[in-house]
Amino acid sequence: MAYKISNKDGVLTFTIDREEKRNAVNDEVMEGLKEVITYIKEHENVRFLVVTGAGEKAFCSGGDLSEFHSLHTEEQAFGMLSKMGNILYDLATLRVPTIALINGAAVGGGCEIATACDFRLVASHAKCGFIQGTLAITSGWGGGTYLFERGLRHDRALKMLVDAKVYDAQLLHEIGWAMRVFEGSKEQALEEFIANMRKIHPSVHQAYKEIELRKWKERNIYDRVMEEIRLCAKLWESDAHNEAVQAFLNKSNSK
Numbered sequence: 001m002a003y004k005i006s007n008k009d010g011v012l013t014f015t016i017d018r019e020e021k022r023n024a025v026n027d028e029v030m031e032g033l034k035e036v037i038t039y040i041k042e043h044e045n046v047r048f049l050v051v052t053g054a055g056e057k058a059f060c061s062g063g064d065l066s067e068f069h070s071l072h073t074e075e076q077a078f079g080m081l082s083k084m085g086n087i088l089y090d091l092a093t094l095r096v097p098t099i100a101l102i103n104g105a106a107v108g109g110g111c112e113i114a115t116a117c118d119f120r121l122v123a124s125h126a127k128c129g130f131i132q133g134t135l136a137i138t139s140g141w142g143g144g145t146y147l148f149e150r151g152l153r154h155d156r157a158l159k160m161l162v163d164a165k166v167y168d169a170q171l172l173h174e175i176g177w178a179m180r181v182f183e184g185s186k187e188q189a190l191e192e193f194i195a196n197m198r199k200i201h202p203s204v205h206q207a208y209k210e211i212e213l214r215k216w217k218e219r220n221i222y223d224r225v226m227e228e229i230r231l232c233a234k235l236w237e238s239d240a241h242n243e244a245v246q247a248f249l250n251k252s253n254s255k
């Protein structure tokens with residue numbers, strides 16, 4: 001199984017469980033995330049959604065390049081990107097608080113998943129970045145749109161995207177992407193983070209999220225996400241992207 005789901009005391013945790021691939025997202029992970037989101041929509045007893053990765057090396061390394069490199073055309077790429085884009089939109093618009101518990105590197109689509117969550121708690125050793133530019137593509141799951149909505153200063157958000165490099169946890173905190181940087185156990189960091197929120201009735205959380213989502217609707221977030229995905233799909237079929245992915249995969253094969 002490419003993921004694990006646990007549901008304890010109102011905290012539903014989705015763990016990507018592909019350590020050997022640094023928790024890269026494949027079709028199975030997408031289906032798992034979709035299942036969890038549907039479950040939350042249908043069950044009132046879930047208070048928080050936590051997304052994390054197995055092990056300590058990676059939260060998520062983005063799309064699985066060894067699986068997705070078989071997608072060549074713009075339309076093929078759009079199919080995969082929009083599937084995950086819709087899942088992330090559903091995650092971003094859930095009525096319960098969502099927390100990215102970042103246990104290790106979050107790069108590419110991994111950084112997009114984290115940005116789609118309401119809160120980012122980052123392990124002190126973790127490095128995160130929208131490194132898609134190094135693959136000659138943009139963010140393709142809507143993460144760029146969410147980043148511009150997260151209240152970071154505009155120049156800092158844009159720099160993160162155009163730098164296309166990883167930032168360390170301290171810098172992520174300074175620019176306002178990470179809400180907390182933690183040392184030691186991720187479970188403890190999570191418990192401390194939600195301790196106060198647990199004391200508040202869930203209907204209050206839902207009301208605040210409703211207020212935020214109303215603003216998002218006015219700003220046409222869904223349309224902007226789809227436009228972002230369309231731009232990425234165009235770049236996906238370029239030679240520059242194919243060569244960059246081949247170089248990444250050849251590195252693995254030559255080990």
Ligand SMILES: CC[C@@H](C(=O)O)C(=O)SCCNC(=O)CCNC(=O)[C@H](O)C(C)(C)COP(=O)(O)OP(=O)(O)OC[C@H]1O[C@@H](n2cnc3c(N)ncnc32)[C@H](O)[C@@H]1OP(=O)(O)O
Pocket residue numbers: 020021022024057058060061062063064065066067068105107108109110112131132135138139140141248251252253255
């Ligand atoms: C498709 C959507 C698009 C988007 O919309 O954003 C994307 O997500 S594009 C994908 C962006 N991701 C990448 O470019 C992957 C970058 N990966 C890394 O930078 C590093 O792997 C890491 C995450 C920083 C971890 O580094 P390290 O701990 O040193 O591990 P290795 O690099 O040695 O990797 C171990 C193992 O895992 C394989 N791997 C890693 N990431 C992916 C991936 N995204 N897809 C497929 N496989 C991946 C890597 O090839 C190694 O495999 P083996 O050599 O077979 O052990």
